[in-house]
Amino acid sequence: MPVADRTTFRTCPLCEAxxxxxxxVVDQRVTRIRGDRDDVFSHGFICPKGSTLRQLHDDPDxxxxxxxxxxxxxxxxxxxxxxxxxxxxxLPVLAEHGRDAVASYVGNPNAHNLSGLLYVKPLLKAxxxxxxxxxxxxxxxxxxxxxxxxxxxxxTMAVPDLDRTDYLLVLGAxxxxxxxxxxxxxxxPGRIEAIRARGGRLVVIDPRRSxxxxxxxxxxxxxxxxxxxxxxxxxxxxxxxxxxxxxPTGEWVRGLDEVVAALAPFTAEAVSETVGISAADIRxxxxxxxxxxxxxxxxxxxxxxxxxxxxxxxxxxxVNVCTGNLDRPGGAMFPRxxxxxxxxxxxxxxxxxxxxxxxxxRVRGLGETLGELPVSCLAEEIDTPGEGQVRALVTLAGNxxxxxxxxxxxxxxxxxxxxxxxxDIYLNETTRHAHVVLPPPSxxxxxxxxxxxxxxxxxxxxxxxxxxxxxxxxxxxxWEVLCRLALIAQGLGTDADPSLVDDLxxxxxxxxxxxxxxxxxxxxxxxxxxxxLAPRKGPARLVDLxxxxxxxxxxxxxxxxxxxxxxxPLSVDVLLDxxxxxxxxxxxxxxxxxxxxxxxxxxxxxxxxxxxxxxLTAALDRAAPEAVLVGRRDLRSxxxxxxxVEVLVKGRPRCTLHVNPTDADRWGLVDGDLATVxxxxxxxxxxxxxxxxxxSGVVSLPHGWGHDLPGARLDVAGRHAGxxxxxxxxxxVLDELSGNAVLNGIPVVVTPAAVPAxxxxxxxxxxx
Ligand SMILES: Nc1nc2c(c(=O)[nH]1)N[C@H]1C(S)=C(S)[C@@H](COP(=O)(O)OP(=O)(O)OC[C@H]3O[C@@H](n4cnc5c(=O)[nH]c(N)nc54)[C@H](O)[C@@H]3O)O[C@H]1N2
Ligand SMILES: Nc1nc2c(c(=O)[nH]1)N[C@H]1C(S)=C(S)[C@@H](COP(=O)(O)OP(=O)(O)OC[C@H]3O[C@@H](n4cnc5c(=O)[nH]c(N)nc54)[C@H](O)[C@@H]3O)O[C@H]1N2
Ligand code: SF4
Ligand SMILES: [Mo]
Numbered sequence: 175m176p177v178a179d180r181t182t183f184r185t186c187p188l189c190e191a192x193x194x195x196x197x198x199v200v201d202q203r204v205t206r207i208r209g210d211r212d213d214v215f216s217h218g219f220i221c222p223k224g225s226t227l228r229q230l231h232d233d234p235d236x237x238x239x240x241x242x243x244x245x246x247x248x249x250x251x252x253x254x255x256x257x258x259x260x261x262x263x264x265l266p267v268l269a270e271h272g273r274d275a276v277a278s279y280v281g282n283p284n285a286h287n288l289s290g291l292l293y294v295k296p297l298l299k300a301x302x303x304x305x306x307x308x309x310x311x312x313x314x315x316x317x318x319x320x321x322x323x324x325x326x327x328x329x330t331m332a333v334p335d336l337d338r339t340d341y342l343l344v345l346g347a348x349x350x351x352x353x354x355x356x357x358x359x360x361x362x363p364g365r366i367e368a369i370r371a372r373g374g375r376l377v378v379i380d381p382r383r384s385x386x387x388x389x390x391x392x393x394x395x396x397x398x399x400x401x402x403x404x405x406x407x408x409x410x411x412x413x414x415x416x417x418x419x420x421x422p423t424g425e426w427v428r429g430l431d432e433v434v435a436a437l438a439p440f441t442a443e444a445v446s447e448t449v450g451i452s453a454a455d456i457r458x459x460x461x462x463x464x465x466x467x468x469x470x471x472x473x474x475x476x477x478x479x480x481x482x483x484x485x486x487x488x489x490x491x492x493v494n495v496c497t498g499n500l501d502r503p504g505g506a507m508f509p510r511x512x513x514x515x516x517x518x519x520x521x522x523x524x525x526x527x528x529x530x531x532x533x534x535x536r537v538r539g540l541g542e543t544l545g546e547l548p549v550s551c552l553a554e555e556i557d558t559p560g561e562g563q564v565r566a567l568v569t570l571a572g573n574x575x576x577x578x579x580x581x582x583x584x585x586x587x588x589x590x591x592x593x594x595x596x597x598d599i600y601l602n603e604t605t606r607h608a609h610v611v612l613p614p615p616s617x618x619x620x621x622x623x624x625x626x627x628x629x630x631x632x633x634x635x636x637x638x639x640x641x642x643x644x645x646x647x648x649x650x651x652x653w654e655v656l657c658r659l660a661l662i663a664q665g666l667g668t669d670a671d672p673s674l675v676d677d678l679x680x681x682x683x684x685x686x687x688x689x690x691x692x693x694x695x696x697x698x699x700x701x702x703x704x705x706x707l708a709p710r711k712g713p714a715r716l717v718d719l720x721x722x723x724x725x726x727x728x729x730x731x732x733x734x735x736x737x738x739x740x741x742x743p744l745s746v747d748v749l750l751d752x753x754x755x756x757x758x759x760x761x762x763x764x765x766x767x768x769x770x771x772x773x774x775x776x777x778x779x780x781x782x783x784x785x786x787x788x789x790l791t792a793a794l795d796r797a798a799p800e801a802v803l804v805g806r807r808d809l810r811s812x813x814x815x816x817x818x819v820e821v822l823v824k825g826r827p828r829c830t831l832h833v834n835p836t837d838a839d840r841w842g843l844v845d846g847d848l849a850t851v852x853x854x855x856x857x858x859x860x861x862x863x864x865x866x867x868x869x870s871g872v873v874s875l876p877h878g879w880g881h882d883l884p885g886a887r888l889d890v891a892g893r894h895a896g897x898x899x900x901x902x903x904x905x906x907v908l909d910e911l912s913g914n915a916v917l918n919g920i921p922v923v924v925t926p927a928a929v930p931a932x933x934x935x936x937x938x939x940x941x942x
Pocket of ligand 2: 280281282283287309312313314475479570571572573574576577578597598599600602614616617652805806812813814815877878899900903917
């Protein structure tokens with residue numbers, strides 16, 4: 175019997191913008207997805223990816239049943255068989271080689287997924303290995319460390335107050351393509367246009383004239399990898415003319431004078447050649463920033479996946495402090511998330527100092543940060559024999575064969591593992607090496623709440639999205655899969671009930687909540703709280719707890735004042751009654767209560783950061799390579815995993831090498847022909863697209879492509895394969911302070927390819 179049409183609303187989980195979607199379902203099939211005009215944050219905005227949740231769900235290549243390797247081939251198996259195989263392969267590795275022999279890699283979609291956000295940590299704990307890796311060390315780790323040292327929390331982030339600022343300085347980000355990152359806002363383009371419409375100014379620092387740079391009032395084409403020099407020179411320029419003034423925020427800032435003194439050698443003149451921007455332009459930039467009524471400096475991928483990533487990330491906020499823009503409307507402000515934020519729990523202005531390097535990687539001795547090792551050393555931990563060698567791997571929503579540096583080496587290493595378990599929706603370039611693949615339900619089959627991105631949002635909102643479609647027959651939830659893996663890793667067998675882990679997690683969180691003397695349920699009876707959460711289980715129960723004990727929560731009856739007009743204090747039930755979300759208002763100043771540093775101050779002078787300035791000084795007069803490679807993103811792409819959606823990949827190929835015409839003349843390259851790009855670790859071949867949008871001496875290739883490896887099951891992506899840019903990025907070049915990979919500014923040599931245009935170039939021909 176056909177079920178009547180229904181319309182449901184949910185937040186898009188694909189990128190950080192958190193747009194509201196309106197979804198029409200007929201007979202348990204999604205027939206239409208469009209922007210939810212009534213969403214309190216996105217007001218109907220949607221990008222071309224948002225509506226493809228339907229195609230992703232319906233994709234015949236999306237795995238619905240587990241795969242188990244038998245006689246070398248991956249075959250469909252029952253869930254029981256798959257978990258039995260995990261146990262059969264994993265336990266001997268643990269028994270014979272110890273816990274550190276099992277590595278894990280946690281990919282980007284975990285941040286967009288409640289199961290990932292709430293159940294991965296317990297699984298990692300159950301595995302008990304120090305070899306934990308994630309996409310964070312090819313991404314934002316430098317910013318997290320800067321935040322942790324400055325403010326006392328990795329996600330205690332000062333985000334640009336887009337809707338009120340008069341001046342936005344963007345470094346190394348292209349929100350017209352990415353829709354913004356580490357600053358959550360649906361419709362960045364619209365918000366940028368609004369800045370200009372109200373007489374404000376957009377300035378973009380990028381070696382490419384990106385879509386965002388095209389919209390800018392001023393674009394400065396910086397030399398890749400040099401943002402830290404530029405920002406240091408902005409501070410020094412302001413200091414020279416006595417214009418550093420943190421305003422009222424100064425009361426909560428420690429070490430400003432010391433920092434200004436330490437940056438003094440980086441004058442506009444001293445850095446000009448290194449950054450490729452005239453001293454006059456650097457001075458003008460400093461003038462504009464300090465003269466604007468309000469201004470916000472914002473940096474992203476181009477500043478974090480760089481040699482001085484932590485310094486650049488820290489300097490973004492040093493400039494925000496120096497210009498009086500930290501924590502004021504129109505400047506860079508701290509969100510107050512409704513659920514799950516460490517900076518709304520416990521005692522304000524107390525915390526422990528961040529320590530890094532508490533343990534080190536076996537082969538290269540790289541230091542741990544925030545409990546993880548740099549993913550740049552994953553391959554060597556697998557392929558270097560000796561005591562402590564990694565023999566088993568668990569990947570959770572990750573595709574490191576396309577997303578991490580020198581990926582050919584990792585690709586080869588994965589083929590040698592004794593046990594590789596992947597939790598993933600696709601058989602792709604990485605998971606094709608697995609012994610067991612465990613596919614979770616599609617995004618439309620899951621409840622959703624943005625526990626992570628609401629902590630970075632430019633407006634405080636809360637939005638609960640119930641699952642749109644039911645689970646397939648016999649299919650476990652993703653959190654149940656993760657819990658069952660945890661139980662197997664703890665030797666409790668394949669039959670143990672995943673609720674055991676779920677109950678343990680909720681018990682721990684409730685115990686923490688009743689112990690928090692600053693929280694709303696201090697000293698309440700845990701049993702009473704657990705009763706009030708029943709009968710929910712899984713992520714819904716945990717989010718309900720986090721919301722109700724959060725800053726806008728009902729405190730399980732202890733608070734009753736409305737949090738927005740007509741909206742009672744928050745719980746999952748209240749959010750269910752508000753399907754377009756609840757608007758909790760614009761950001762409000764939060765200093766000093768947001769701080770969790772040992773001194774209770776913004777610790778501008780954190781010792782590890784100041785120590786790293788020596789590295790910056792040493793690089794000041796280094797000669798620039800003839801050519802460097804940078805990345806870029808495309809609106810129709812999402813890292814490596816949405817190229818199997820036909821509507822997103824059709825049309826002109828997007829994986830092209832952007833080359834400036836003057837460079838092409840020098841290097842003998844022709845538009846449309848293949849070029850060979852060679853770096854220290856290998857080479858690749860990509861079609862040349864001539865464009866003056868890249869600075870001379872810079873070539874650009876997007877990441878996340880290279881879908882022609884045998885054994886993957888990606889029919890559409892295989893026909894639009896592109897080439898993997900990480901075949902030439904170098905696993906030995908890091909931002910030393912954070913261990914983050916350098917993925918921009920890779921020295922390369924570009925030559926015409928020996929192979930004539932049009933003939934197929936297998937990626938596997940790349941030399942490693
Ligand atoms: N459509 C789409 N959206 C996405 C993603 C996607 O793959 N596709 N990925 C998501 C993820 S995981 C992330 S982390 C975000 C990233 O979000 P963004 O950082 O906005 O992403 P990019 O478009 O890569 O922008 C980086 C820009 O930095 C420039 N750049 C390169 N090197 C340098 C440098 O040394 N200095 C400066 N100043 N600029 C430099 C590049 O030319 C590029 O324009 O996007 C998210 N959103
Ligand atoms: N050269 C270069 N390399 C880069 C970057 C760059 O700018 N340049 N950017 C880096 C950045 S910012 C990032 S974040 C990383 C991303 O690196 P990764 O996280 O390794 O890669 P993704 O492409 O996001 O792959 C996500 C995987 O999750 C799976 N997946 C999707 N949804 C789900 C789900 O709901 N559950 C499960 N279990 N699996 C799911 C997909 O099938 C895919 O295998 O790439 C990095 N690599
Ligand atoms: S911008 Fe991001 S959140 Fe919004 S519809 Fe597109 S992919 Fe989804
Ligand atoms: Mo990312």
